[in-house]
Amino acid sequence: MKTKIKNRNKNRNTRKLFLEMNRCQKVILRCFIAQLEGVEGHAVYLAIDRNGEIELTVVFLHSTVIKAWSVAVAARRILENSSYSYKHSNEVILKTFVAALVADYFDYSTDSDSENEIEVPSKWKTFSTKSKHPDFANGVYVIGTSATEILMLEEEPKKLILANTYLMSAYIADFMNENQLDSLVLPDIDRLVHEARRAFSSTKHRVNYFLTAHELLRWAYK
Structure with a gap:
């Protein structure tokens, strides 16, 4: 046994x-x-x-x-x-x-x-950085011609256009490149956010435009 x-x-x-x-x-x-x-x-x-x-x-x-x-x-x-x-x-x-x-x-x-094939060089590109801001727990994405030349909101030149996902930021950058735009106004952003959420089948893609570069840096990882 x-x-x-x-x-x-x-x-x-x-x-x-x-x-x-x-x-x-x-x-x-x-x-x-x-x-x-x-x-x-x-x-x-x-x-x-x-x-x-x-x-x-x-x-x-x-x-x-x-x-x-x-x-x-x-x-x-x-x-x-x-x-x-x-x-x-x-x-x-x-x-x-x-x-x-x-x-x-x-x-x-x-x-x-x-x-x-990538036919035409893009003026606007997506750049990312880590952040401790609650709206950007997985990182913050911005649009710019370089890492230091960042797109600002046309109505408020000191406010950044910030996305919480690469897809959202890239969608906006693609729109600007396709239409050869140098700036964006709020109605355009609201429409693009709606289009991107529908295109990518998700509501998690968001854009915020209430922070200045100085305010965002307070949330940056040291």
Whole structure:
């Protein structure tokens, strides 16, 4: 009787250890949109996370964030319906994912890169910084011609146009570039916020224009 109990306990411990090892040996895939430093356009990234070791790869680049968003939606749909184990190498995962993305999203052959072409340099770009402000817990995004030349509200030149997500900031910047604008007024901003929320299917994308640069710096991380 004692031998059987011992064997049962041993089997349970072995199974528990096996499950714990499997939980540790995870590969997590994520897809998101961000700016690629030094390059025009909006990049769609695939992040392969192996227990905190993350490898980022740009799988798509486009001049408008709306087009990049449509690719990201297709990419996330693929990830939801895919299964990768820890034994698959990053190279295999990336190759399989890109092949599935091309088959699902693109109507042309894989050797065509026309969708990735950035034709005209953009005047307005998106810049981000960390912030402790409650409205920008995940960072604050601004629009500017450079990191120091930031877009201000036309009616109140000292007030910054601040977005809480990259997508919102990029959507406004794309609108300004497309229409060759040098400034924005409140009615334009309100309309763009509404359009972006509808385009990106979320109400979490917000714009605030009540802080000056000096006030924002009070919330910046030291």
